[in-house]
Amino acid sequence: MSGPAEPTAADVVVEVSEGVGIITLSRPAALNALTIPMKESLLAALREMAASQEVRAIVLTGAGRAFCAGQDLRERLEPGAPPLDEELTIRYNPIVRAIREAPQPVIAAVNGVAAGAGASLAFACDLRIAAEPASFVLAFGRLGLVPDSGATWTLPRLVGSARAAEIAILGDPVTAADALRIGLVSRVVPADDLVAEARAMAGRIAGLAPGATAATKRLLNEAFDRDLDAALEAEAVGQQAAGSSRDHAEGLAAFLEKRAPRFAGE
Ligand code: T3D
Numbered sequence: 001m002s003g004p005a006e007p008t009a010a011d012v013v014v015e016v017s018e019g020v021g022i023i024t025l026s027r028p029a030a031l032n033a034l035t036i037p038m039k040e041s042l043l044a045a046l047r048e049m050a051a052s053q054e055v056r057a058i059v060l061t062g063a064g065r066a067f068c069a070g071q072d073l074r075e076r077l078e079p080g081a082p083p084l085d086e087e088l089t090i091r092y093n094p095i096v097r098a099i100r101e102a103p104q105p106v107i108a109a110v111n112g113v114a115a116g117a118g119a120s121l122a123f124a125c126d127l128r129i130a131a132e133p134a135s136f137v138l139a140f141g142r143l144g145l146v147p148d149s150g151a152t153w154t155l156p157r158l159v160g161s162a163r164a165a166e167i168a169i170l171g172d173p174v175t176a177a178d179a180l181r182i183g184l185v186s187r188v189v190p191a192d193d194l195v196a197e198a199r200a201m202a203g204r205i206a207g208l209a210p211g212a213t214a215a216t217k218r219l220l221n222e223a224f225d226r227d228l229d230a231a232l233e234a235e236a237v238g239q240q241a242a243g244s245s246r247d248h249a250e251g252l253a254a255f256l257e258k259r260a261p262r263f264a265g266e
Pocket of ligand 1: 029030031033069070071072073074076084087088092113115116117118137139140143145148
C-alpha cells in the first residue's frame, strides 16, 4: 500500500488504568485515517472494555494533530476493496453500536480535525471535549458521498436539524469554538490540557455507581425516541433498579456519614 504509513492493528493503542479505558487512534502521518486493521482493533477494544467490570469510563482520542480523518481513502482505492455498504455494515456500524451500547459513557477527546467517519465517531460518543485547534468536517459531500456511521442520526439530535443540514450538506469545517456555541461539544480546552481534562472527567465517572451511570446513559440515548409518558415510565423502572442496588445503599450511608461514597458496582 502506498501512503504515509503502513496500516497495522497497532495503530490503535489501548490502555486501562484506574477504571478508565483510553483508546488512541494512532496513525498520525495519515491523520489517523481508518484502515481495516484499525477498525477491527477499535471494535475489539470497545467490546472488551464494554464487557469489563474494571472499566467504568472510556476515552476515545487521536495521536498527533488529528482526531481521525475518517476512512483511509488510499485503502478504498485498492483493488478488491469491499463495496461501501459492506464496509459500513461489517465494520463501521458495529463500532458505532459498540459506542452507543457500551454501559460505560464514552468521551471523545477531540484533539484535532475529525473528518468524515472520524466526525461520525465523535458524534456517536456520549460526551465530547475539544481542544482549541479541533474541528469537525463532514467531508462526505465533496467526495460525492452521503454522511454515514450514524451522522445523519446523531448530528440533528445534537445540534438541531437546521444546523445539521448546513454542516452535513455544505461540509464547512466547524471550529471548536463554534462547536461549543452550537452544543456539538460541551467543553473546549487548550490543546495541552485535553488529555488531562478527559482523564479527569473519565476519572470522575469512574467514581460513580456504574449501574446507575449505565442506566442514565441508556435513558438519555433512548430519550428522543420516547414521548414524555414513556420517558417517565422508563425513569421509574430505572430508578427502582438503581434504588435496589448496594451502591445506592452505599451512597445513602456515605451521605449520612459525611464521607465520599465507595461504589463497588453492586
Ligand atoms: O469504506 C468507506 O469508504 C466507507 C466509509 C466512508 C466514511 C468516510 O470517512 S468518507 C470521508 C473520508 N475522509 C475524508 O474525506 C477526509 C480527507 N482528508 C481531508 O480532507 C484533509 O486531510 C483534512 C481536512 C482532514 C486535513 O487537512 P490538512 O490540510 O490539515 O492535512 P492533509 O495535508 O490533507 O493530510 C495530511 C496527510 O494525511 C496527507 O498525507 P501526505 O500527503 O502527507 O502523505 C493526507 O493524504 C493524509 N490523509 C488525510 N486524510 C486522509 C489521509 N490519507 C488517507 N485517507 C484519509 N482520509
